[in-house]
Amino acid sequence: MTQPRALITGMKGFTGRYVAAELQAHGWDVWGVGTQPDAADPRYRCANLLDASALQLVVEDVQPDVVVHLAAIAFVGHGDADAFYRVNLLGTRNLLAVLADARRKPQCVLLASSANVYGNSIEGVLTEAAPLNPANDYAVSKLAMEFMARLWMDQLPIVIARPFNYTGVGQSEDFLLPKMAAHFRRRADTIQLGNLDVWRDFSDVRAVAQAYRRLLQICPAGATVNVCSGRMHSLREILHMMGRISSHSLDVQVNPAFVRGNEVRSLRGSADKLLGLIGDWEVPPLEETLRWMLEVA
Template sequence: MIKRVLVTGAQGFTGHYLVELLRQLGHEVYGLQADIRDLDALTAEVTSVNPTHVVHLAGISFTLDGKDINIYQVHLIGSENLLKACMEIRENLQKVILVSTSHVYGFGNGEPLDEDFPVAPRSHYAVSKYAMECVAENYRDDLSIIITRPFNYTGYGQAGRFLVPKLVSHFKQRLPAIELGNIDVARDFSDVRWVAQVYRALLDSEYEGVVNLCSGRAVTIRYILDYLQQKTGHEIQLNQKVDLIRKECLLQVGNHAKLDAWVGIKPYPFESTLDWMLSGESI
């Protein structure tokens, strides 16, 4: 069945891949144009498009903690505005996907984090996302809502201020040195193409509730550096900067059992993601 999908943040990193995938599958896809902080404009556009499915990707993805005063306006107020607008078309609306973050778990305890792990957000970014989750509970009686908690993911086209694109870029350009913090922290990385496939599958699913988006495998920054050196044959000097060393846990990895049960799409091996980013091919 052809879906009419409204995607917020359609021009962003994840949105680009999701919109392309959905259109390839023959669905009608609309990228939200209104500012989600403007309830009237947002409601007018949502009712005009009258989507059967909504994916809410829009957000502030990179901020020094506390430096962007819009983070609550966008993640909390903007998301509730979207839910209010969705209430106007709820008879036709089959699924709403809201994107939260694995940062709501805080540092964790080194064990694979599942959806029942206690939340302990430690940054304004994480708090604003968890506040969105809490507000969304008020709409569950009327809307079919899935809240995803993505762990780290990357791919070709991600902005260079993020860690993995920064690493790949330095090796592709064969730069002599790189500035990093602690390279022995281990994180759960996924591929943006896989993330897009998961969102597509979740739109088709009958499920509601909270689900992790993760690979279940953690790799260290040191491992990524070694892999990129091996693939490119380029040695790079590491300059560790104290101001880049954050107060954070050494290991954070997700439990993907629930996601496997819901969609069963096998994650890409992270090495294949790095190979793809090195190749410079967009798809």
């Protein structure tokens, strides 16, 4: 039986590496595309999302059965606001246009959006029907991508995933939990953080990769799906977990620059729709994920 072939954009990024490993572990023939050269990987192609001709060559070369679109500028504090729209919106449009024109169209296209499209103004459990209120350029670019993708849904079997916060080994210290873990690993004396008493939904990147694989396998075309644990932890609680695991304590200094105005106290996602589609799916307890991150040298 022929292996299903997957093309992952952004395969060399944090999430891409885990999605590639998940698919390979389940018998997929995994190919990647990104902007950083890697001559050592024969199944990796270098192309920019803004270069439609280069993307077309990659798609014709690989002829994927499925596409996982992860390539994006994901750090909210990225300094170039225009880049969010060039990469996250226009780059995605180029990809969808190329896939729609391909001689062999994919059987499923999974687009990674973000739970940031909900914003930070509505407290409680967020289902896919929650009001959309993006509060920064990153979130606006992702929501614009979702609306743009709907123009292609009559030509391509598109699934939109809205992951909530997730983390794991290899995530940039630009993100909060890896920053905290790094301070504990090097046994720093102090750390600067914002509001410690906000509660958020965190998942493990390995579980997110599994959810993406299972969505690819069933391909609920046209669906938008939260990917989340459905569990909340406060940053204060996470600090205590990391301290217990590492047997180290930090002096936490609250930096007013890191405190967001009008930030709601608690936000978590509803995974009901995801579970209804893919069946049983478990996110490891956050303490298990933190232990994994803290024990990496």
